[in-house]
Amino acid sequence: MRRTAVQEVLFASGLCRSRLGSDSKGNGIGLQTGTWMGGGTTPDLICDITAIPEPNQSFDAILYTEILAHVLDPVQALREFSRLLKPGGVLLLTAPFCSLSHFTPQRFSTGFNRYWYEMHLEKLGFDVEEISANGNFFEYLAQELRRLPWTTSQYCSMAVFRGYRLAHYLVVVPLLGILNSMTKREHGSSSLLCFGYHVAARRS
Numbered sequence: 645m646r647r648t649a650v651q652e653v654l655f656a657s658g659l660c661r662s663r664l665g666s667d668s669k670g671n672g673i674g675l676q677t678g679t680w681m682g683g684g685t686t687p688d689l690i691c692d693i694t695a696i697p698e699p700n701q702s703f704d705a706i707l708y709t710e711i712l713a714h715v716l717d718p719v720q721a722l723r724e725f726s727r728l729l730k731p732g733g734v735l736l737l738t739a740p741f742c743s744l745s746h747f748t749p750q751r752f753s754t755g756f757n758r759y760w761y762e763m764h765l766e767k768l769g770f771d772v773e774e775i776s777a778n779g780n781f782f783e784y785l786a787q788e789l790r791r792l793p794w795t796t797s798q799y800c801s802m803a804v805f806r807g808y809r810l811a812h813y814l815v816v817v818p819l820l821g822i823l824n825s826m827t828k829r830e831h832g833s834s835s836l837l838c839f840g841y842h843v844a845a846r847r848s
Contacts, residue, residue, distance in 0.1 A: 674745025694720040700727055705734045710840075712739040713753040719764055726768040729847040735770060737761070740840040741777075742784070761843050770845035777834035777841055784837050786823040789816050 740755035758775045796808045
């Protein structure tokens with residue numbers, strides 16, 4: 645949490661030690677499996693994201709980015725943000741729409757679609773001002789193709805991995821070029837698949 649003389653702004657983290665343990669280490673499954681309380685920064689609050697020890701209507705803005713899928717009860721987290729924001733206060737959210745396993749076992753959802761945000765935020769007293777997609781169908785496919793060398797090395801035999809390396813340059817690299825061209829010419833494929841959504845909502 646950071647305070648200024650003009651505004652009260654909450655930078656919230658869902659990986660709360662009270663719920664998930666103080667070491668914040670993964671179980672080795674999927675991506676990003678090491679320690680992730682990074683940067684050497686000491687938080688102002690270590691608490692459950694659904695029970696933040698601050699008074700009602702304490703903040704002008706809340707920024708909550710890429711954590712929602714790691715919260716056991718994401719709707720309750722939004723409810724807590726509604727309680728903490730002043731009328732007219734701004735909530736800025738980002739979260740995946742579709743994601744691979746990462747930060748396990750502290751991961752309870754693969755992501756959220758725009759209709760989830762619209763339904764729950766409106767029920768909790770927010771006016772949704774913007775929901776914008778990050779990426780599109782073709783960019784998502786390209787991302788996962790770029791991950792193939794690592795995925796093959798992790799989940800296939802060494803013989804398969806050696807054979808794949810040749811296929812990567814013969815098949816995957818040209819396909820990435822095709823997907824890049826499609827990305828420049830696509831129209832609305834983010835409604836089918838994207839990395840995630842950026843959401844701006846204002847407390848009524």
